[in-house]
Amino acid sequence: MNSQLNVTNLSLLFSFLLVMIAMGISTKEKLGLSKDILIATLRAVIQLSLIAYVLKYVIQVDNTWLTLLMSLFIITNASWNAHKRNPSQHKAFKSSFLAIAISTYVTLGVLVLSGSLAFIPSQVIMITGMIASNSMVAIGLCYRNLNSQFRDQRQQVLEKLALGADVKLAAQSILRESIRVAMQPTVDSAKTVGLVSLPGMMSGLIFAGIDPIHAIKYQIMVTFMLLSTTSVGAVIAGYSSYKYYFNESQQLRDE
Structure with a gap:
């Protein structure tokens, strides 16, 4: 069985539209969550990117x-x-x-x-x-x-x-x-x-x-x-x- 999952940088960029939907709902309904959603998204991207490099190193070292x-x-x-x-x-x-x-x-x-x-x-x-x-x-x-x-x-x-x-x-x-x-x-x-x-x-x-x-x-x-x-x-x-x-x-x- 071959994996059909292929996440490119472009596909990630398009998937950000899903975040925009959540922010749009927050703005329309006056929930006051738009800023929190944006901050959470940015933190998730930064944290996951950093941990990816750390995990790559730790797995390669295998100590x-x-x-x-x-x-x-x-x-x-x-x-x-x-x-x-x-x-x-x-x-x-x-x-x-x-x-x-x-x-x-x-x-x-x-x-x-x-x-x-x-x-x-x-x-x-x-x-x-x-x-x-x-x-x-x-x-x-x-x-x-x-x-x-x-x-x-x-x-x-x-x-x-x-x-x-x-x-x-x-x-x-x-x-x-x-x-x-x-x-x-x-x-x-x-x-x-x-x-x-x-x-x-x-x-x-x-x-x-x-x-x-x-x-x-x-x-x-x-x-x-x-x-x-x-x-x-x-x-x-x-x-x-x-x-x-x-x-x-x-x-x-x-x-």
Whole structure:
């Protein structure tokens, strides 16, 4: 099977018309997003162009330590973005970093040890990016739900504390709901994969000329790993972050 995908500079230029459509809709409907869309587009082009040259070098060198350093860079960047998405005044970067690092490396380790993934830059770095980005999104959802639930259920939490509950018991229902919210998009995506959506991994491999049957096997593996990383990441982020809503005297902080 030969690949029919041929993206030239001219075709990329024409595809920019799609961005113009989005900007046109924003302008017509007065959404105020035209500037953000343009900035996002420019950043995407610059960032992707730079990372292409970096990846080309890393893949050619094929050094274990350089590969690990690149994966650590991805995880650190994802952790910082997840940390910024936490609306709470009381938060710590280490919570996001530990959640994403552990969920990513545990999932990555299982794939490498099982033989599903070879420890080479072209595979490890790509999969690390997929895992870390999904963990980042899930953790961001967990943070936002924690913050809103602690605000909405403040009185209930105070009552539980007054009745003698410790901070974990007082926050248990909020914590469980936040983890569930974080995991739900990945679970829903897994339910509809192949029926509604044809994900990027499978589509990319088919574009590259890989037999669809083999491409589907890779996509099944991706589905498994995303379920793992979002659940592990959300649990670690949730259990390490809810404590920051309480002070040393186990009293609920004021937001």
